């Protein structure tokens with residue numbers, strides 16, 4: 001005797017309105033943070049070979065691009081400076097200059113586009129002549145000396161009007177040191193987004209092209225960034241950063257670490273961001289350039305995957321593309 005299934009999951013997939021009604025997760029423009037690269041000069045628009053569609057922009061072009069992102073409803077941009085080599089030194093001292101490119105960019109954006117958030121990257125690698133995120137001695141990145149420099153860097157950015165400082169260096173104790181310094185200087189509402197679980201990843205290659213540190217870097221960052229083998233350690237790192245005063249935590253890279261995002265979110269229930277990093281973006285672009293996948297569809301699916309894993313916001317080079325697609329879809 002033939003029997004029919006009483007429960008047919010396909011019934012709820014039969015048409016668009018049902019699918020919309022039963023969808024468990026949603027991607028909106030409010031989930032997007034757009035990383036951007038600033039360069040010195042005027043009328044500079046420099047494409048980055050390994051990141052098609054991404055450009056380094058001088059401030060006269062960067063500010064209107066940020067205004068466009070604001071008009072699309074993107075809540076926040078993440079700022080990265082690209083310095084000429086002659087402004088770099090072994091200690092990365094330009095990072096603490098209150099009039100450096102980063103601070104100029106923050107002030108220009110706050111003046112012209114006050115209603116978008118600015119997340120300022122705090123790390124020494126764009127400023128050091130060796131490309132490491134810290135002060136190096138005998139081949140080792142010194143912790144306390146580096147933290148001191150990061151505190152100064154965070155303070156000049158906060159003074160310039162940065163809303164969120166985001167240490168991406170992975171030194172121990174830097175969140176507490178930065179929090180204390182911000183409080184002492186009256187920056188009580190400046191938020192800290194900790195790159196809490198940042199892995200020593202092969203997916204940062206195109207970013208190092210973008211900030212022109214790849215050719216400088218000797219060795220790797222394995223003595224400070226995390227081992228991709230580890231997962232419990234990510235929870236310890238996140239726990240420490242929250243205890244030290246982080247307002248938001250980040251997992252980086254994104255797709256290969258969705259399990260980490262899920263564990264962090266379930267364990268701590270704090271605002272949890274993911275960084276869909278340069279190499280992940282480059283993969284989508286390269287495959288779509290070959291006609292092997294559809295960039296738009298794969299981007300939106302990827303970003304929705306971050307939401308499903310428990311992410312509150314996603315740093316992605318595709319933020320403007322995604323915002324336009326969401327708007328066109330009426331979302």
Ligand SMILES: NCc1[nH]cc(CCC(=O)O)c1CC(=O)O
Pocket residue numbers: 121123124125133168169203204205206207208221276277278279
């Ligand atoms: N402070 C370094 C930094 N900040 C953001 C990225 C990578 C971002 C990306 O790949 O998109 C890196 C690279 C690194 O650790 O070498």
Ligand SMILES: [Mg+2]
Pocket residue numbers: 170171172173196237240241
């Ligand atoms: Mg840590």
